[in-house]
Amino acid sequence: xxxxxxxxxxxxxxxxxxxxxxxxxxxxxxxxxxxxxxxxxxxxxxxxxxxxxxxxxxxxxxxxxxxxxxxxxxxxxxxxxxxxxxxxxxxxxxxxxxxxxxxxxxxxxxxxxxxxxxxxxxxxxxxxxxxxxxxxxxxxxxxxxxxxxxxxxxxxxxxxxxxxxxxxxxxxxxxxxxxxxxxx
Numbered sequence: 001x002x003x004x005x006x007x008x009x010x011x012x013x014x015x016x017x018x019x020x021x022x023x024x025x026x027x028x029x030x031x032x033x034x035x036x037x038x039x040x041x042x043x044x045x046x047x048x049x050x051x052x053x054x055x056x057x058x059x060x061x062x063x064x065x066x067x068x069x070x071x072x073x074x075x076x077x078x079x080x081x082x083x084x085x086x087x088x089x090x091x092x093x094x095x096x097x098x099x100x101x102x103x104x105x106x107x108x109x110x111x112x113x114x115x116x117x118x119x120x121x122x123x124x125x126x127x128x129x130x131x132x133x134x135x136x137x138x139x140x141x142x143x144x145x146x147x148x149x150x151x152x153x154x155x156x157x158x159x160x161x162x163x164x165x166x167x168x169x170x171x172x173x174x175x176x177x178x179x180x181x182x183x184x
Contacts, residue, residue, distance in 0.1 A: 040112070041097075045070065045082065048099045048108040054082055065174040069183060072099060080107070081179055087171035089114060090163040094124075096171055104180030105138045106172060124164050133169070137176030145169045 045054045055071035068084040080101045087094040095112040109130045124130070132154045136143045144150050147162065 044097050044110050044112060048082060048097055048110060052079055057084075063178075065171050066178055067095075069178075078102070081183060083175045083179065085171040085175050087167035089124075089167035094164075094167055094171075096168060098172060098175050100137065100175060100179035102179070102182070103138045104176035104178075105141075106133050106136055106143070106176065109133050109172065111168065124168055130168075133172055137172065138180070143169055143173040143176055145173050 048054075049072055052072050052074040055073065057068045057070050060066045060069055065085055065087070066083055067086050070082040070084075071078060072080045072082050080099065082097060082099045085096040085098060087096050091114060094114040096109065097112055098109045099107040101107060110127070111124045111130065114124070132150060133143060135141060142149075145166070147165070
């Protein structure tokens with residue numbers, strides 16, 4: 001009986017030290033992580049709107065795909081919006097930033113936070129991958145939400161990562177609809 005109590009106390013001490021250590025590390029690293037994410041977001045906003053100004057973010061309630069919207073203006077005139085979208089990929093939720101014209105046309109797109117499979121779904125982080133969506137989203141050229149809507153060379157680029165592609169394309173299509181409706 002005495003041995004069981006001693007073993008229990010030793011295990012308790014080990015767990016307490018581990019918990020305190022992890023809590024301390026988290027307290028040190030959390031502000032750095034928050035600062036890094038804010039810096040990455042600002043860099044992405046600047047990258048997507050090099051010729052325009054991005055306004056303050058506005059939360060979009062009651063929409064599962066559109067998280068935030070940023071007005072985009074050029075020389076004081078509204079030229080569209082930048083949307084933060086939540087797509088659903090193979091690895092879970094994906095954060096996507098997209099610049100839209102007022103008619104819903106995609107001007108630039110960037111995949112941000114995601115947990116997609118390295119070598120397959122992670123290819124969507126590459127700007128070349130996202131080029132297939134640029135200049136789509138309007139009434140004449142809808143966002144390609146199916147593989148058969150792409151030219152053969154682009155369709156081959158999504159082989160093995162179809163779920164990632166569908167998550168990105170469906171989110172972009174919803175964003176295009178939202179932008180074309182003026183944010184309604």
